[in-house]
Amino acid sequence: MRALTAVLFLLTVAACGLRPASSFVPPVEPGSIRPVPSLQGTTVRVTSKEFTEQLVLGKIAVLALTAAGADVADQTNVQGSVNARASLTRADADLMWEYTGTGWITYLGQADPVPGAERQFEAVRDLDLRRNGIVWLPPAPLNNSYSIGVTRATAGRWGLTKISDMTRIPVDQRTYCVDHETFGRDDGFLGMLRGYGLEYGKDVPRGNVRRVSVGVLYDSVARGQCAMGMVTTTDGRVKALDLVLLEDDRRFFPQYNAAVTLRRELADAHPEIARIFAPISARLTDDVMRDLNAKVDVDGDVPVLVARDWLRSQGFVK
Template structure:
């Protein structure tokens, strides 16, 4: 045992590494590709900077938020519009900057700190197959509403959450003045909406605007010409108590956030969902290629 201890001490000396575990951090994430990617990037970044990371990246949205408020999760990346509408119940229409400022203020009272937002805006959107949208002359949500109001039976695929959430299907239909027939709304797992549209089981599908499958599958996003959907800027949120103990985390995450925009995160998502690359590989290559691991 003595010889082993001496060997380990020598290894630490020659490599310049510490045998002591770094400060513990719990990194959370939601259960879809983009969130799993950003939680993996965050975990790798923090490990590289000496933290011992416990990653929990397969949580539901409300469960994850509650876990952070309760001190069980230290860091995860949230969307500004989700906090504004779902967690803070704000109904006022705000632009992107106002949305971030409002949630930063409101969540500060709950012990959460919103860092600088990325330029990745992962808003909900409606998509159609490009060929069908062109054939029907549908470019915008208003065009879609007009078609439905003229008697077109267009099958719409969405997840159960969007069907019932306060920034979801019902208020959207009220804003645009139309309503899908009950039998024309297909509720399913979020990932299946893309396949339903691609395979012709649906004519219109709910998508996330930064999902790599949108362009890969030949979809076109309908213009939200009445501005229904708020900004959903992907932003790191940290428990204030944790950040006060480890202020260097803000600098690390601000650099990562500044490197991301909608096209960038969309391309990374596509590497996983279309190219079938591993999340760990895509995350590590992105951090390295953008020099985010440099000391």
């Protein structure tokens, strides 16, 4: 009921022309995040991608900076990773949560992931600063990596425990659901097939791959509309639908630890921003993020209220 009320309120606000629904920010008071005098009057433009986890993380950033006294422009909910990232590098936005593996492979064009979370972070941090003037703050423990998800029935039928077990499924039944963006990425579906020695069009017939939206992908796997799905490990629907994640036994996927990224000019002018986000990042684990994502995707709550309630529960805001 609370989520429905919030949605109706957002729609009413939007209809009145006061602000877009996506930029609604509920009032918060400082908790352990204290007002920072130097941020008073400073505008910080926060952006994010459009999927649930990014919306929740983006709203966490919006609310945390608001509690600290910044004038926050909410520019979250940008369609596509490349578009969101471009808004940062073009200086149309100032700050966003990003993933170390995405930065390294997709934005910096590196072919091979760096083993280990710390080394991967250090590599992307140093190269992105040097090339693009983007500062990476220390990452959260949460690793939103890719995996292949299957139902327990499918795993049991074919004896699937790791991704290389995909070949146990006969070719004609080797079907996949993949979201549109992930399909062609070097660190996505086609890259994964190559990494596991499978040829698209032969070992995996083109007609066996359904390209769907993220919104229906998980349910499509659960309903048996495809044998396997390209999923992310921190999505709340993995737990809610009781999907089995196959082990990345060839260690194809890089680490995707979430970290706050910001323009160097903002980081240099306001080093206190790093201190605001350090304790927040430290508490964002895989389990925490799965639960927050599930509140939106399973329970139907609103991302900004999920973000606010979590920040309150941790004492960051009131």
